[in-house]
Structures are given as structure tokens and as C-alpha cells.
Amino acid sequence: MAHRDGDDASALQRRVWDRAAPDYDASMARLERIWFTGGREWLGARAVGRVLEVGVGTGTNVPHYPADAVVTGVDISPGMLAEARSRMAALGRPVTLLEGDAQRLPVDDAAFDTVVCALALCSIPQPAVAIREMHRVLVPGGRLLLLDHVASSAWPLRAAQRLVELVSVRVAGEHFTRRQLPLVEAAGFTIDEDERLKLGTIERIRATKRT
Template sequence: MTGSDVSRETRRQLRHWGKHAESYDTQIAKLERSMLVGTREWIGERATGRVLEVAVGGGRSLPYYRKGVSLIGVDLSPAMLALARRRASELGMDVDLREGNAEALPFPDASFDTVVCALALCSIPRPDVALTEMARVVVPGGSVVIVDHVRSSSPLIFAGQWLAERFTIPLEGEHLTRRHRDEVEAAGLVIVEEERLRSGAVERIRATRPVTS
């Protein structure tokens, strides 16, 4: 994923995940047993029909999708996709995994019944653009399902997140104080489910693309 149409920040992310795919997969597994417990199950329960997972990473959501879904996963990083392919093979799953930029999804309008993005908008350089793309490729009446860590509603935790960002943003492109609710609505989606957990530091959203006459 190179070329003049790819931003400097996106190229930095590509280099980062190329170096740290394996270690990230291990780190996120630990978080899923604590801060993010139940997250993958929540996603799988809401994904139906033709499903696109944006920034599929190492494929940690794969075991939780229901039988019968038709699943495509895209990710910027070939190293991450290699992990996802290995996981899909171990699970015996038939998944179409391909390179793709969340900010320019390589699919026609209204291609999917469900679009999923888990723990990725925190590091996608332009999350508003990525959400607009997700809204574009989901069918009217379809769902966009998002889970991410966001700025906490606790002032003390927020202060810690802000301080940590002084290192995580320049080193990893990782934002800890973003929140995507307004960007979801700006993309033309209607929020139908929303909850914040862990002192507001984890947010789950299911939104739909309106059906127009």
C-alpha cells in the first residue's frame, strides 16, 4: 500500500504494523481478558449477512462470527493479514482477506449488510474519512458496528490518557483521547445502540445507514 495517494501518516502506520504485528496481537489478547472482555462476542452477535471487517488486524474477531456470514477482511498491513490468514486456517474458516486502506475502501457502494471496525479508529489517521467510507459501502438499513477505546469520562483517567498520548501518537500513531460518536453521525449514520464501559474508556456503537425512498 504505497503511492502518492497515501498519506505520510498512513505510510508510518504501515511501517509500524510491519514491525509490531506479532507483539500487538499478544498485547491485545491480554486486554481482551480484562478491559475489553466480551467485546468480540458483542461484535459477532451483531454481524449478519455480507460482512466487511475494516482493519481486521490479526483476525481476533474471526472465532466470534456466526456461521453463515460471508466475510471479507481488509487491513493496511500485510504482516497483520498474515496473522489473520493463519488464524482463519486454524479455525477452518473461509475468509477473503485482502490489503486495503480504511480511508479508501476498494468496494462499490452498498456492498455489505454489516461493516465492522474494532479497535482501529484510534490509529487510523483520518477516522472521519474511514467512517464515511464505511457508511458508503454498507447497504441502506445495514449496520456499522464499532468498538474502540476512547477518552474516559473520568477526569483522572482522561488526564492519564492525555499524558500517554505525548508518547503513543508520535511513536505509534495511537490516539487515546479520540471519541467517534460525532463522526459516526456526520457520516450520515443513525446510532441505534451505544454504551460506554470501563469509566467511559471503551465505547461500543451500532449505527445504521438510513433507508431513503
């Protein structure tokens, strides 16, 4: 039953993001400026080597990666991947784009130097499973980079986030009171950087896969 529930939740995510894909960048523009400020640049400055982006979406992070990075992107939404392909063509940057579930990544063990996941673990049905998959596909000593909105460190705002979740989880599978840090530590990573911003609602994590 749990597996079926997980499949149903993944199917919901595919539908949600397929619908959102054509207008996603425009709808996110204001949030990018005032809430996620500098987050994509932060990720790009820390990505090295063979980079896997989980939940690549429309490819917004790709322009921030080093020019010599070899980038692969995975997303559950064909609509998002279509937008990403258009962006890569406009950039003239070769990127491998794969349709797949973050909870069952369609790539080999120990195949990447860096795994990036930005604004996706908030809606992935089983984030602990996804983080274990990220651990699997990294080389020993590989780097995990996460950016997401999380439960606020201020209780009044955290209470408001819980109220929002009453609708957002049911309609879009999106959570506002998760926090990924304990899951990253439990999966076998060492935390190198952990930064919380905007009353603790935004968290940036850099971690290393222990050898």
C-alpha cells in the first residue's frame, strides 16, 4: 500500500509540474528576487565536475554552473524537461536531460561528483528516499548541494506555514514545514555548510558523502 501511495503521489507531482511548466519561470520571478535571493548563484559557485541536478525543472540553475561542468538533469515532468531543452538550446550548452523519479534515479552508482537539488525536496513524496538516492549516485567524497524552503525558525511563521500546508499538500504535494538537514545526516553525509535565511524559511546545505 505504501508503494502504491508513493506512486500516486509521484503521479500528482508529474501532473502539477506539467501544468506549471509553461509559466513557471514567470511565476517564480518575484520569489526569486525577494525570497530565494542569490540561491542559484550559491549552488553554481559550489558545483564541480560531473553534476547531476535532481528536479532540474526548466533548467534555471544551469547558467550558473561552471563552464567545464558536465551536467545531467533529471525531472519527473516531461513538460518541465521540454522547457529545459528550449533553454539549453538557447544557451548553446550541451546538457543531458532525463525523465525520472528522484526516488528512483535513472543513473548509475557513484557516477557524479556533485548532486544539486533546488526547491524540489519540498514536494518530493519521500524526501529521505530521494536523499539516499543522491548519496548512491555520488562518488565517495562527492558533494551534495541543497536549496529549499523549510520550516521557519520563528514559531508564528511556522504556524502560518502549517496552515498553508492544509491546502498545498493536498492540492500540489508541497510541504512548507519539512527540514532536510536531519535526513542528509542520516543518509551518510557530513555537513560542511548550513545556512538559514529569511527567518529560517530558506536553507542552503553543502554536504560531503563520507567515504
